[in-house]
Amino acid sequence: MSFAPLLAAALTLGPLDHHEEAPLKAPPTVGQTVPDFTLPELGKEKPVTLSKVAADGPVxxxxxxxxxxxQCPACTRQVGAFLREADAFEKAGARVVMIYPGEAENLQTFAEEFSEGMKLPEGFTFLMDPGYKFTNAYQLRWDAPRETAYPSTFVIDSDRKVTFAKVSKTHGGRSNVQEVLATLKGMND
Known part of the structure; x- marks a missing residue:
């Protein structure tokens, strides 16, 4: 199955489809409403739009x-930790959306390699960001040799308002499952 038409559509649709939204000047912060985006989902025909996912609860x-x-070993560990807590995310009513950025050429191959053997539970989605369109729009591009994007985690409510934000300017210092679940619990209290 060829994903070329899907990737072309995603690049055309891309983030910031909604012209009333101003582009970000810095990475998203708590309290800020983030721009909508549409990206292709690995292995699926239909792209995913943030506002549609967020309408069902926190993301x-x-x-x-x-x-x-x-393939980043720190990303692999972080994703594994979140996958192991799939039941807790489901109980919190949250969807987990992972974004794998990169150059459009070969991105699908690299994303498939990263996710090989990974079984995504219900409520988890693996998206690709061909050409860094989302990454650039959200000001998360780590534009340096052998770098792509700042490892980042956000909790976003149904109005696309950020309730948790952690952007690491290193390979470490990433969000962990406990702090994200604590944020989700606070949203439900």
Whole structure:
């Protein structure tokens, strides 16, 4: 199955479809409403739009590093930790959306390699960001040799308002499951 038409559509649709939304000047922060975006989902025909996912409850948005000439072991560990807590995310009514950024050429191949053997539970979605359109729009591009995007995690409510934000300017210092689940619990109290 060829994903070329889907990738072309995603690049055309891209983030910031809604012209009334101003582009971000810095990475999203708590209290800010983030722009909507539409990205292709790995292995699926239909792209995913943030506002549609968020309409059903909070979204945990994880921005991975993609393929900076290797598969990031810190991303693999972080994703594994979140996958192990799938039941807790489901209980909190949250969807987990992971974004794998990179150059459009070969992105699907690298995303498939990263996710090989990974079984996504209900409520988890794996999206690709071809050409860094989302990553640039959200000011998360780590534009340096052997870098792609700042590893970041956001909790976004049904109005696309950020209730938790952690952007790491290093490979470590990422969000952990406990702090994200605590944020979700606070939203439900």
């Amino acid at each position: 945990v948005l994880m921005v991975l590093r993609g393929y900076p000439e290797y």
